[in-house]
Structure formats: structure tokens, C-alpha cells
Amino acid sequence: MNSQWAIPQLSWRFRHIWQRNSLVWRKLAIPSMLGNLADPLLYMLGLGYGLGRMLETVDGISYIGFLASGIICSSTMMSASFETMYSGFSRMHIQKTWETLLNAPLTLDDVVLGELIWAASKSFLSGCAVLIVATALGLVPSWLAVIVLPVILLTGLAFSSLGLIMTALSPSYDFFMYYFTLGVTPMMLLCGVFFPLEQLPLFAQQLAQCLPLTHAVSLVRPLVHGMVPTHYFLNIAVLSLYTVIGFYLALACTRRRLLQ
Amino acid sequence: MPALTLSGLRKSYAGKEVLRGLDLSIYRGECFGLLGPNGAGKTTTLRLCLGLTTPDSGNITVLDQAIPMFARQTRIRIGVVPQFDSLDPDFSIRENLLIFGRYFDIPDAMLNSRIPDLLEFAGLSNRGDAGIRSLSGGMKRRLSLARALINDPELIFLDEPTTGLDPQARHIIWERLRQLLKMGKTLLLTTHFMEEAERLCQRIAIIDHGTLIAVGEPQALIGQHIEPQVVEVFGDGAAAWATQHAAQLADRCENTGETYFLYSRDPAALIVELERSKTLRFLHRRASLEDVFLKLTGRELRD
Numbered sequence: 147m148n149s150q151w152a153i154p155q156l157s158w159r160f161r162h163i164w165q166r167n168s169l170v171w172r173k174l175a176i177p178s179m180l181g182n183l184a185d186p187l188l189y190m191l192g193l194g195y196g197l198g199r200m201l202e203t204v205d206g207i208s209y210i211g212f213l214a215s216g217i218i219c220s221s222t223m224m225s226a227s228f229e230t231m232y233s234g235f236s237r238m239h240i241q242k243t244w245e246t247l248l249n250a251p252l253t254l255d256d257v258v259l260g261e262l263i264w265a266a267s268k269s270f271l272s273g274c275a276v277l278i279v280a281t282a283l284g285l286v287p288s289w290l291a292v293i294v295l296p297v298i299l300l301t302g303l304a305f306s307s308l309g310l311i312m313t314a315l316s317p318s319y320d321f322f323m324y325y326f327t328l329g330v331t332p333m334m335l336l337c338g339v340f341f342p343l344e345q346l347p348l349f350a351q352q353l354a355q356c357l358p359l360t361h362a363v364s365l366v367r368p369l370v371h372g373m374v375p376t377h378y379f380l381n382i383a384v385l386s387l388y389t390v391i392g393f394y395l396a397l398a399c400t401r402r403r404l405l406q
Numbered sequence: 407m408p409a410l411t412l413s414g415l416r417k418s419y420a421g422k423e424v425l426r427g428l429d430l431s432i433y434r435g436e437c438f439g440l441l442g443p444n445g446a447g448k449t450t451t452l453r454l455c456l457g458l459t460t461p462d463s464g465n466i467t468v469l470d471q472a473i474p475m476f477a478r479q480t481r482i483r484i485g486v487v488p489q490f491d492s493l494d495p496d497f498s499i500r501e502n503l504l505i506f507g508r509y510f511d512i513p514d515a516m517l518n519s520r521i522p523d524l525l526e527f528a529g530l531s532n533r534g535d536a537g538i539r540s541l542s543g544g545m546k547r548r549l550s551l552a553r554a555l556i557n558d559p560e561l562i563f564l565d566e567p568t569t570g571l572d573p574q575a576r577h578i579i580w581e582r583l584r585q586l587l588k589m590g591k592t593l594l595l596t597t598h599f600m601e602e603a604e605r606l607c608q609r610i611a612i613i614d615h616g617t618l619i620a621v622g623e624p625q626a627l628i629g630q631h632i633e634p635q636v637v638e639v640f641g642d643g644a645a646a647w648a649t650q651h652a653a654q655l656a657d658r659c660e661n662t663g664e665t666y667f668l669y670s671r672d673p674a675a676l677i678v679e680l681e682r683s684k685t686l687r688f689l690h691r692r693a694s695l696e697d698v699f700l701k702l703t704g705r706e707l708r709d
Binding site: 149162165166169170173241242243245246247248249250251252253404405406 | 419456458459460478479481482486488490492494495496497501505506508509510511
């Protein structure tokens with residue numbers, strides 16, 4: 147049962163972990179939300195208006211409108227990564243919160259699933275906040291943008307799964323810098339957040355097709371402008387695979403770390 | 407039926423055998439002490455009993471349930487006081503109890519009716535809304551103990567419950583543990599303090615290198631394994647004196663640094679001899695559990 151690669155035992159008990167984390171978050175919700183929103187908005191407004199002045203349109207839309215849909219995705223990625231890695235590591239390793247959960251009638255599978263759903267929920271709020279601001283600025287012309295909401299959630303799940311793998315492998319907070327430098331920052335630049343993929347050399351475009359953020363952007367950008375994404379099935383499948391395989395790997399690594 | 411039975415328990419980490427065939431039974435309603443040097447396998451044993459790791463071989467039965475097969479369900483009936491306080495620093499004292507109770511699927515109404523009693527038990531009645539960071543080490547440990555009682559457990563595991571506490575705080579913890587025994591709870595505690603084990607435990611087990619080396623009532627173990635009287639000799643010339651006299655005047659002599667421990671059934675002659683010396687100092691006392699522990703596990707450092 148405790149074997150590292152055993153099939154995950156999913157249970158509604160994960161809600162206890164979710165509820166605990168949300169109670170902590172609620173105590174600091176407003177500063178936390180504003181903090182999470184400041185960074186993406188600075189990028190969106192700074193680059194959008196500054197750089198946007200110099201460009202006519204990008205792919206037929208204003209640059210800030212183009213950028214907004216990318217920032218919705220990157221903000222979701224950032225929020226999920228920070229929550230699973232820095233906050234998750236603190237709960238696992240520093241505060242021994244996970245140890246407390248395991249002394250109660252909860253399992254490690256419950257804990258990792260609870261952390262996944264929690265981080266995805268929190269990053270969902272971050273993505274939605276950017277979407278709401280973009281809507282208020284008149285950058286979201288279509289009602290089809292409502293379908294962006296489940297896409298944000300799926301994006302949050304995918305990046306939370308990846309973050310939880312890092313948390314399970316990390317000896318200390320310093321380790322997360324590697325993931326940000328080698329994973330998150332390249333994705334910010336390669337996955338079509340700031341400029342269309344087609345601007346990249348072919349090999350970089352092919353590499354980008356393997357990265358989850360590309361597929362999130364490929365879904366969100368057309369939806370925001372009232373179009374159905376061309377390869378939506380592929381995009382959804384890639385994000386789902388990152389979620390499912392990432393969760394399984396995260397759980398296996400966490401089991402090896404904590405249950406041996 | 408015993409509250410807990412271990413048989414032939416083996417567990418290795420990275421090729422090193424931590425437990426090498428451990429057998430143990432703990433009866434209902436007793437306080438059982440698990441003693442052993444660092445690295446003897448105490449914490450591993452507790453983790454195995456909670457089902458947090460699986461044994462390589464052997465059987466574990468806790469409250470009539472097979473572990474790890476039914477570990478999760480069995481933890482509903484167990485309380486755990488961990489070695490390092492794992493209270494939630496983001497929550498108040500009351501919230502710590504409430505939220506931990508929810509992990510057991512206990513309804514809030516029942517938790518809210520239990521919490522005042524638990525706060526009183528922890529001596530924190532008027533501080534329910536205080537934050538964890540404002541608490542002293544002793545208060546945190548009392549709260550950890552109260553938290554472990556939120557599910558009204560039949561069996562409570564305590565991993566070094568008084569390590570790092572001052573004597574006042576330690577005595578309060580001991581008094582609370584006796585209250586729990588009166589309520590019919592079964593306690594399993596690990597400790598380095600022999601005095602703690604001798605005061606609290608009906609029975610103790612000494613484990614070392616992953617096997618059981620002695621088990622029984624503290625007084626019986628003292629009677630069984632060691633001479634009843636000890637004279638500790640130290641001061642200038644203790645080494646020379648011990649080489650010359652120890653063998654004739656005592657049944658057994660052990661040495662740590664500058665102190666010589668002379669074990670004897672009748673130390674009268676030994677004391678007369680020592681009183682003649684101007685430079686030697688000595689302490690005559692009854693043999694304790696610590697003497698048994700050191701005899702059985704050796705005096706060398708375990709780091």
C-alpha cells in the first residue's frame with residue numbers, strides 16, 4: 147500500500163487539506179490577492195502600453211490585447227508554482243503541517259491531492275483577477291471568454307502538479323531557483339506570452355510545443371477574442387497529461403521522501 | 407487483548423537495519439516506556455505502528471487492527487504527540503484544536519463542546535484566542551497533548567514528551583499523563599529521561615540496535631539486572647584508588663571520564679574505606695533505571 151508507485155488512492159478527504167489552507171489564506175486574503183495581481187498587471191500595462199505604442203497590431207489585435215491573454219496564463223503559472231513550491235515546502239518541511247495531517251486519519255495521497263487542488267484554486271483566482279482587469283480595460287471583446295475560466299483551472303492544475311514534483315525533490319528553498327531559471331522563465335519567453343510563437347526559430351517553436359504554457363496560451367488567446375482555438379483538443383490533452391502524469395510523479399516522489 | 411502487539415518486526419533504511427526482529431506487547435490501560443539510545447529504533451517503531459511506513463517483515467496489531475493495512479482507520483482511535491511541536495503557527499490555540507479535529511470528520515458542534523475541556527486540561531483556558539507564537543515551550547507541549555486528545559483516543563503515542571522542557575513544565579506534563587492513565591487511556595512513550603520512565607511507566611522496554619534487550623516493570627528490571635546500591639567515586643586520585651580497591655570492595659566497577667561507578671549488594675565496607683580518604687569524594691545512592699540502561703546499552707556516545 148505504501149509502495150512508491152502504487153496507484154493513487156483519491157478520496158474526498160482531500161477537502162480537509164484544502165479547507166485548512168484556505169483558512170490560513172483567508173487571514174491574509176486581501177494583501178495576498180493584491181500582491182499576486184501587482185506583478186502581472188505591471189507587465190501587462192507597462193509592456194502593453196509602452197511597447198504597444200510602437201506596434202500597429204499583433205496577429206490583428208492591439209498589442210495590449212494580445213499580451214493580456216498571455217499574462218492571464220503566465221500569472222496562473224506563477225501563482226501555482228509559488229504556492230506549491232515555497233508555501234508547500236514550508237508546510238511539508240518547515241512547519242511539519244503534513245506530519246500533523248498524517249497523524250490524523252488522512253493519507254499522503256490525500257495530502258498531495260489536497261495541495262494540488264488548493265494550489266490550482268489559488269492560481270485560478272490569480273488568473274481570473276487578470277481576466278477581470280483585462281475585461282474592465284475593454285481588452286476582452288467576446289463572451290466566449292467565459293470558457294477561459296475552466297482553461298485557467300486546468301492550467302493551474304498542470305503547473306501545480308509540476309510544482310509539487312519540485313517540492314518533493316527539494317532539499318531546501320534554494321532548489322526552486324533552478325526550476326524558475328530553467329523552467330518558468332524560459333516558458334515565459336518561449337510560449338507566446340509576449341510575442342507570437344512564429345517569431346521564434348523552428349526548433350524553438352517545436353520545443354515550445356512540448357511546454358504546457360504554450361497550450362494554455364493557445365487556448366486562452368482565441369477564446370478571449372471570440373474564436374474557437376484551432377487545436378483545442380490537442381491543447382486540452384497536453385495540459386491534462388501534464389496534470390495527471392505530473393501528479394502521479396509528485397505523489398511517487400513525495401511517498402519516497404516521507405514514507406520510507 | 408493487548409492494545410498493541412509487534413512481532414518479528416524488521417525495517418531497513420538504505421541497507422542499514424534499524425529494526426532487527428522486534429517483539430513487544432503493550433497492555434490496555436498501562437503506560438509503557440520505550441527506551442533506547444539515539445538511533446535504537448524508537449521513532450521508527452512509532453512510525454511503523456501508525457502505518458506511516460511499512461515493515462520489511464513482521465506483524466503489527468494496534469487496537470485489534472492489522473497495521474499498515476488498516477492504519478488510516480485505526481488512527482481515528484489514536485492520539486499522537488510528536489517529538490517536535492507541529493502546531494499551526496497561522497492559527498490561534500482554539501483554531502489549532504478545531505481544525506485538527508475536523509481532520510477526523512468530527513462535527514464542529516462536538517468539537518466546540520470538547521475544546522473548553524481540552525483548553526482547561528492544557529491550562530490555557532483564558533488564552534484560546536492567543537496565537538501560537540506567544541506560547542512558551544511548556545504551553546506548546548501542553549497544547550500538543552490536548553490536540554492529541556481531540557478525538558478522545560484509546561491509545562496515545564508520545565515521542566519524547568518532555569524533551570527541552572524546564573522542570574516545572576515537565577512536572578505538569580507528568581501530572582497530566584497520570585490523569586490520562588486514570589481515565590483508562592493506554593500510553594506509549596519514548597524518552598531519554600530514566601526518571602520519567604521510572605515515575606510514569608508501569609512497564610518499560612529497552613531497545614538497542616533494533617532489538618529488545620529488556621522488558622518489565624522498572625523496579626523488577628533494577629532488581630534483575632543490577633546490584634541494588636551504587637557508590638559514585640570522583641575527585642583527586644580516584645583512578646588510582648579504583649585500580650587498587652574497586653575489585654575487592656565492589657561487585658562491579660564502571661568508569662566514565664573521572665567518575666567511577668561501584669555497584670554493590672552491601673557497600674558498608676566500601677564506604678568506610680572511602681571515608682578515610684581526604685581527597686576523594688563520593689555519592690552513595692540506590693541503583694536506578696539509568697544504571698540498568700547504561701549497563702545494557704553501554705556507556706559509549708551514540709551520535
